[in-house]
Amino acid sequence: PRQSIIIDTDPGQDDALAILLAFAHGEALDILGITAVCGNISVQATAANALKVLALAGREDVPVFLGAASPLVGELVTAERLHGEAITEGWDLPVSTTAPRPEFAADWIIETVLSKPPASVTICALGPLTNIALAFAKRPDIASRLKRLVLMGGASQGGNMNAVAEFNVFVDPHAAARVFSAPVSKTVVSLDVTSKLLMTEYVLDRLTTVTSKITEQLKKLLTLYEGYTRTGRPRSLHDPAVIAWLLAPEIFSGKEVNVEIDTTPGLTYGQTIVDMNAVTGRATNAFWLTVADRDAFYELLESALARL
Ligand code: BDR
Numbered sequence: 001p002r003q004s005i006i007i008d009t010d011p012g013q014d015d016a017l018a019i020l021l022a023f024a025h026g027e028a029l030d031i032l033g034i035t036a037v038c039g040n041i042s043v044q045a046t047a048a049n050a051l052k053v054l055a056l057a058g059r060e061d062v063p064v065f066l067g068a069a070s071p072l073v074g075e076l077v078t079a080e081r082l083h084g085e086a087i088t089e090g091w092d093l094p095v096s097t098t099a100p101r102p103e104f105a106a107d108w109i110i111e112t113v114l115s116k117p118p119a120s121v122t123i124c125a126l127g128p129l130t131n132i133a134l135a136f137a138k139r140p141d142i143a144s145r146l147k148r149l150v151l152m153g154g155a156s157q158g159g160n161m162n163a164v165a166e167f168n169v170f171v172d173p174h175a176a177a178r179v180f181s182a183p184v185s186k187t188v189v190s191l192d193v194t195s196k197l198l199m200t201e202y203v204l205d206r207l208t209t210v211t212s213k214i215t216e217q218l219k220k221l222l223t224l225y226e227g228y229t230r231t232g233r234p235r236s237l238h239d240p241a242v243i244a245w246l247l248a249p250e251i252f253s254g255k256e257v258n259v260e261i262d263t264t265p266g267l268t269y270g271q272t273i274v275d276m277n278a279v280t281g282r283a284t285n286a287f288w289l290t291v292a293d294r295d296a297f298y299e300l301l302e303s304a305l306a307r308l
Pocket residue numbers: 012013014015040079082126127152160166167168238239
């Protein structure tokens with residue numbers, strides 16, 4: 001049966017590829033809507049980029065909603081220093097003729113989850129967890145009504161914002177703390193696994209020569225990675241792993257763990273503290289992925305892109 005999903009996202013090249021991967025597997029995934037959140041760039045820009053991705057996929061029937069414009073506490077830290085110009089410019093893709101819907105993302109999430117049978121909706125979170133935390137704060141009962149939350153965020157083995165914190169959690173650790181303590185089954189795609197999904201030259205060559213209707217645009221989306229890969233510093237592909245886990249969980253393995261979030265300003269701000277050896281006695285609250293099969297992951301992505 002098809003799984004109903006909501007994609008909460010801050011596109012982001014890797015977010016865009018995740019959305020395209022989901023669309024390519026329409027037989028398995030039914031995208032109810034896309035909620036934009038601030039993160040990589042401002043929420044207006046992430047929503048505009050989400051609309052461009054829908055136009056690219058020929059799926060402008062899917063609604064896009066504007067979400068949080070700033071984290072729960074403090075100012076937004078964007079990923080410009082990570083992603084550079086390519087992301088701030090909103091890419092060289094055709095501008096969409098459609099607009100975000102008027103409803104606020106967190107309200108639409110609540111309404112949608114309440115209108116569907118219990119345990120039927122999965123949220124895929126590809127950015128900071130602000131929208132999800134706001135939805136849970138307003139209607140705590142929707143957390144246990146979800147089927148699952150699959151999120152990209154966190155790290156137990158080294159961060160990408162400070163020594164220990166990953167970007168999505170670092171941008172809004174207060175939201176992450178609320179979400180990790182909420183009664184919803186979670187699968188976590190952290191840097192632990194995405195660091196194993198390096199976009200090597202071999203992978204890039206294959207992805208950029210995929211023959212499909214979107215080949216040219218795909219090349220543009222991958223330009224940013226191209227720069228790193230061709231100069232011998234291949235980067236990880238993060239967000240598509242969330243969708244890949246839904247489609248082919250056998251590509252990954254992981255374990256049930258307790259995760260707590262450090263929200264205290266300082267050297268470890270935004271750290272996901274993962275009780276990997278179950279020594280704290282705290283209840284487990286997440287399924288933490290630890291291993292990914294890179295070849296199988298990229299085969300899934302490549303064949304999906306060819307289907308578009
Ligand atoms: C995460 O940060 C963002 O820049 C990416 O889109 C991904 O969601 C990786 O740390």
